[in-house]
Amino acid sequence: MDGARERREIRRGRRRFRLLLVGTVVVFALVSLLVGLLAGGFRARWLERGDPPGWVENTGVVLAVSGLVAEVAAVVWMVRSGGYRADRESRLWTLSWGRRRALAQAVRRGVVGSPDDLPWLRTTAAQMVRQRRYVLLLGGLTTMNLGQALLSFAPAWLVVLGITVMMFGLSCWQLLRDARRAEAFLRTHPADPAVTTPTGSR
Numbered sequence: 786m787d788g789a790r791e792r793r794e795i796r797r798g799r800r801r802f803r804l805l806l807v808g809t810v811v812v813f814a815l816v817s818l819l820v821g822l823l824a825g826g827f828r829a830r831w832l833e834r835g836d837p838p839g840w841v842e843n844t845g846v847v848l849a850v851s852g853l854v855a856e857v858a859a860v861v862w863m864v865r866s867g868g869y870r871a872d873r874e875s876r877l878w879t880l881s882w883g884r885r886r887a888l889a890q891a892v893r894r895g896v897v898g899s900p901d902d903l904p905w906l907r908t909t910a911a912q913m914v915r916q917r918r919y920v921l922l923l924g925g926l927t928t929m930n931l932g933q934a935l936l937s938f939a940p941a942w943l944v945v946l947g948i949t950v951m952m953f954g955l956s957c958w959q960l961l962r963d964a965r966r967a968e969a970f971l972r973t974h975p976a977d978p979a980v981t982t983p984t985g986s987r
Contacts, residue, residue, distance in 0.1 A: 837938040845935030852929025859922040868915045877908055889913065892970045893963060907976055913967035916960050923953040 837845070863869045877885055888902070888909040897903055930949050934942040 841935050845932045849929050849932025852925045855925030863918055893966050895970055910967035910970045913963045917964040919960055920957045923957055927953050
């Protein structure tokens with residue numbers, strides 16, 4: 786694949802991902818609106834702000850600000866470390882979702898099905914290692930949600946906090962596990978210094 790065609794395929798892959806992300810957000814918003822409409826009389830009671838003690842309110846402010854700072858720091862870290870650019874320009878965008886899932890599964894198992902797959906598997910493993918930085922981002926978002934829950938003292942925020950902690954906790958565990966497996970794969974299959982073909986895993 787020549788350079789110009791590869792860049793077009795990378796841009797097309799990023800557009801597909803953005804459309805999927807926007808679609809997911811829209812569906813989530815519509816479901817939330819439907820649940821709110823069906824809730825009827827329960828909505829006011831669940832969203833009504835409580836009266837937290839002073840120390841709880843102060844703790845909520847500190848946690849909300851700390852979470853926001855952690856999120857900003859995570860984004861700055863991603864940009865300055867070059868990870869954002871490496872992911873943005875990765876050749877993996879040229880592959881289908883099914884192919885990328887298959888490569889990720891192979892990295893997790895430490896299996897190389899074909900020598901031709903090895904450069905793609907190294908690129909996938911390098912991206913999985915870089916995904917460890919999302920743990921700070923998710924941790925910051927969870928901390929901010931905890932602060933908002935303490936500030937509002939509303940049942941709805943406590944429910945949101947519980948769901949957020951479960952989802953983000955599971956996501957962080959999987960990200961860290963995949964990063965360790967990807968590092969083990971890269972140690973077992975180091976890059977050949979004689980190969981200079983770019984893989985987007987800078």
